[in-house]
Amino acid sequence: MRQPETIDDDDAVALALHALIWTLQDDRRADRLIALTGLDPSDLKARADDPAVLAAVISFLQSHQPDLMACADALGATPEHLILAAERLTA
16 A cells, blocks of 8 residues: 655644554553653553654654564554654654
């Protein structure tokens, strides 16, 4: 499936939220996210709609390519589309 070369704010937030949900579904991956980002579970819950937090989730996935690839596949997106979403969230 060909992904768009641009993404609007709403789609970037939605894709990043799905990536966050995907990340948290695996306990080991969730623990690694919390350890590497310094966010605690209550912080994640309170700031789940914060573009900086959502971009950090995608950055976390980018740091381990197998996770980025698996997440993109599970969401029906490409890794590039996830990265584009993160870029939009930090713009």
